[in-house]
Amino acid sequence: MSQEIQNYLRKTSLFSGLSDDMLNTLAQNTTTRKLAPGDVLMRKGELADSLFIINEGWVKIVTVDSKGDELIINKCGPGEIIGEMALLDSGPRSASVIALVNSEALELKRETFQDVIDNHPDVSLSIIRSYSNRLRFSTTYIERAIDWSQKIAEGDYSFIEHTEPVSKSTETDDDKATQLLSAFFTMVRKVKEREDGLKQQLEQLTFEIDQARRKQEFEEITSTEFYAKLKEQAKALREKRTQQ
Amino acid sequence: MNKGKIVSIHSFRGGTGKSNTTANLAAQVALAGKRVGVVDTDIQSPGIHVLFGLDETKMGKTINDFLHGTATIREIGFSIGENTGGAEGRAKLVGKELWLFPSSIRGREISQILREGVDFNRLNEGLQTTISEFDLDYLFIDTHPGLNEETLLSIATSDVLIIILRPDNQDLQGTSVTIDIARSLDVPHLMLMVNKALPKYDFAQIKKDIEAKFHAPVSGVLPLTFDLADNASNDLFSLRYPDHEWSKALRGVADAILAIK
Numbered sequence: 001m002s003q004e005i006q007n008y009l010r011k012t013s014l015f016s017g018l019s020d021d022m023l024n025t026l027a028q029n030t031t032t033r034k035l036a037p038g039d040v041l042m043r044k045g046e047l048a049d050s051l052f053i054i055n056e057g058w059v060k061i062v063t064v065d066s067k068g069d070e071l072i073i074n075k076c077g078p079g080e081i082i083g084e085m086a087l088l089d090s091g092p093r094s095a096s097v098i099a100l101v102n103s104e105a106l107e108l109k110r111e112t113f114q115d116v117i118d119n120h121p122d123v124s125l126s127i128i129r130s131y132s133n134r135l136r137f138s139t140t141y142i143e144r145a146i147d148w149s150q151k152i153a154e155g156d157y158s159f160i161e162h163t164e165p166v167s168k169s170t171e172t173d174d175d176k177a178t179q180l181l182s183a184f185f186t187m188v189r190k191v192k193e194r195e196d197g198l199k200q201q202l203e204q205l206t207f208e209i210d211q212a213r214r215k216q217e218f219e220e221i222t223s224t225e226f227y228a229k230l231k232e233q234a235k236a237l238r239e240k241r242t243q244q
Numbered sequence: 245m246n247k248g249k250i251v252s253i254h255s256f257r258g259g260t261g262k263s264n265t266t267a268n269l270a271a272q273v274a275l276a277g278k279r280v281g282v283v284d285t286d287i288q289s290p291g292i293h294v295l296f297g298l299d300e301t302k303m304g305k306t307i308n309d310f311l312h313g314t315a316t317i318r319e320i321g322f323s324i325g326e327n328t329g330g331a332e333g334r335a336k337l338v339g340k341e342l343w344l345f346p347s348s349i350r351g352r353e354i355s356q357i358l359r360e361g362v363d364f365n366r367l368n369e370g371l372q373t374t375i376s377e378f379d380l381d382y383l384f385i386d387t388h389p390g391l392n393e394e395t396l397l398s399i400a401t402s403d404v405l406i407i408i409l410r411p412d413n414q415d416l417q418g419t420s421v422t423i424d425i426a427r428s429l430d431v432p433h434l435m436l437m438v439n440k441a442l443p444k445y446d447f448a449q450i451k452k453d454i455e456a457k458f459h460a461p462v463s464g465v466l467p468l469t470f471d472l473a474d475n476a477s478n479d480l481f482s483l484r485y486p487d488h489e490w491s492k493a494l495r496g497v498a499d500a501i502l503a504i505k
Contacts, residue, residue, distance in 0.1 A: 208413045209457065214420045221391055221421070222428060233364050234400035234429045241403075 002027045005106065012053060014081050017126040022116065029112040035059070035099035041082070044096045048086030049110045054078055057103025063095045075100065087113055088127075141181060148188070157192045160185065248279075248375035251501060252385040252402040254395065256418025260408045261439045264472070265494070266386040267295040268482040269406075271334075272498035274325075274342035275483070278381040281321070281374055283307065284347040285367075285385055285398055292386045293346045295480060297329035298322060308348040310370060317374045320345050333484030343378055368401045382501070391425060399426055404433040404504060406463070406497070410440045411450050416457070423458055433504050435461050437497050440468040463500035466493040 005027040009015045015023065032055070035041060041052060044063060054076050061074045061082070073095055076082055086093050087110055116123050151159055221227060253266040266282065274280040284292045284307065293303065304322070309315035321343040328334040375383050387398045399405055405426050409415040419436070426434050436458065438450055447465040455462050469490050472481050482491035 209416055209420050213417065214424070217421045218424045218428075221396075221425060226393060227396065230364060230396055230400050231429060237368060237401065238430050238432075 005030060008055065008079075008106075009053070012079055012081055013130050014084065014127060015123075017129075018120070018123060022120055022123070026108065026112065026116060030106040030108050033105045033107050035103045035105065037099055037101055039099045041097040041099065041105060042093050044093050046093045048083060048091075048093055050107050051084040051087050051113060052082045052097075052105040052107055054080050054082065055104040055106050058100040059097050059103055059105070060100050061095045061097050084127075145181070145184060148184075152188060152191070155195075157188065160188060160192070248380040248383055249403040249504065250371055250375075250383050250385065250401055251404040251406065252387055252398045253406050253408065254387045254399065254422060255389050255408040255415075256391070256422055257415060258389045260389075260410055260415070261466075261472070262389065262408050263292045263386055264295065264481070265408055265437065265439060265466075265497075266384055267292050268480055268491075268494050269498050269501065270342065270382075270384045271324075271337060271480045271483055272495055273382055273384075273501060274337060274340040276498070276502060278502070279341040279379055281343045281345060281378055281380045281383040283345045283371070283374070283383060283385045285387055285394060293344060294478070296322075296324050296344050297327070297331055297334055297478075298344060298346060302327075303346055303348075306346050306348040311366070317345070317370065317377050321374075321378060322346065331479040331484070333480040333482075336483045337480075345374065364397050364400065367397050371401060391422065396425070396429075399431060400429045402431050404435070404501065405431045406435050406437055406501075408437050408439050411438055411442075411445065411454075411465075416454070420458065423460060435463045435497075435500060437463055438465040441465050443467050461500075464493045464497040466490050 002024070006020070006023045009023050009026055010018070015026065018026070030053075033041065033052070035057070041059060042048070056078060058075055058077045059082070060072050061076065062070050062072050064070060076097075082097055082105075083093065085091075117127070148159055151157070222231075251269075253262055253269070255262045270280050270282045282292065282296075293299075302322075305315040305319045307320065310317060310320055322345070324334070324337055324342040324344055325340040328337050371383060371385075374380065385398050385402070387395045389395075399422075407419050407422055407426075409419045423434065436454060438454065441447060441450060447467075450465050451462045467489050469488070471485065471488060472490055481488070482494045485491055
């Protein structure tokens with residue numbers, strides 16, 4: 001079992017650079033948590049004393065929006081690590097984690113994690129590297145998203161034509177960032193379609209006066225005796241007013 | 245010599261917010277320090293008095309009495325500046341020179357007028373008398389929708405005609421005929437006001453398109469707003485909510501009226 005966990009840990013981005021000895025120590029200090037659908041693995045705001053590695057199944061990471069509705073931030077599956085942020089900065093849990101299906105998570109206590117970091121500077125380095133990678137991706141994508149948002153605000157959608165991020169995989173962080181961008185692009189395309197549609201509607205609106213009907217209705221009104229008299233009276237009135 | 249201008253507010257179909265617009269425009273012009281009158285010639289379905297807080301119990305002599313020769317214009321004018329009532333928006337009109345000349349809301353009197361018809365010279369004389377008796381700068385006329393004879397009379401006597409339309413094809417079609425009529429009757433100043441535009445539209449584009457279509461100025465494009473509907477016709481919206489988009493656009497129309505020489 002310990003060997004199995006050890007192999008498993010090696011595949012995670014956070015621990016992939018560790019020696020067999022180190023992985024063995026880690027594996028011996030994990031406990032397995034079994035979750036049924038709806039079971040809460042951690043609650044937002046709680047003090048954190050462990051991190052989790054999803055071994056089996058899927059969990060959702062959720063928070064609550066201003067209306068009190070559940071907001072799913074992310075879904076995590078096998079190999080993904082959850083809750084390490086709170087371990088590093090000693091802050092409370094930033095979101096709640098709830099099982100979506102029957103799942104299994106490996107729990108690693110703070111003391112073990114701390115020990116590993118204290119005794120193995122390369123682990124710290126590995127963690128820092130992994131974070132700096134994630135950060136680099138985030139920053140790049142944020143910068144591009146800002147650039148595109150400015151273009152959208154100016155009504156310039158041309159960037160859609162020559163940018164095409166597509167990804168179906170959910171394995172790595174950069175794929176997730178790409179997915180986010182893909183969703184962003186879908187949104188922009190929909191906005192553009194809607195805008196084009198509205199422009200079209202507006203054009204139809206202004207160019208649909210039936211000129212024959214307009215002429216006919218005008219003639220119906222102006223051909224009466226009443227109108228002829230009114231026109232004369234109005235003309236006299238205008239002349240009188242101009243003279244005043 | 246009369247310097248006062250007759251400003252008719254018209255729409256081809258009902259439901260454009262004509263009475264509401266007329267009342268608010270008149271109030272804004274009065275707020276700008278002008279002497280203003282509002283005549284409700286929508287004898288078939290008068291309604292503008294409600295916006296000025298005048299109900300049947302307070303209503304004395306009406307336009308109908310004047311048209312029958314049983315009342316003078318002096319007796320009909322109801323001073324809004326002296327009777328603003330409790331409404332928050334109208335309260336800003338205290339001391340302003342604004343008078344309402346209401347139509348009768350009594351069915352029998354309405355049908356009598358319609359049966360007898362209204363004479364152009366008599367109507368015009370009445371309006372001119374109103375202007376001189378009250379020394380008005382502007383006399384607003386809230387007309388009946390469509391192009392019946394009373395409405396044609398109002399258009400014929402106007403110095404300024406404001407046509408209110410919604411940005412849809414039916415209103416555009418009707419407005420095209422009204423514009424042709426106004427030009428045929430030599431109305432000196434013609435302007436359009438678009439009301440109830442869905443906020444999703446490009447308002448600048450609506451203005452541009454309609455101006456190009458009719459060769460007439462669009463003095464404002466006002467949004468469709470549920471806030472206005474919520475107001476339930478009981479107060480003057482642009483006075484009560486001056487920072488609302490509808491109110492800002494309406495003041496633009498009022499400014500266009502004040503700019504006419």
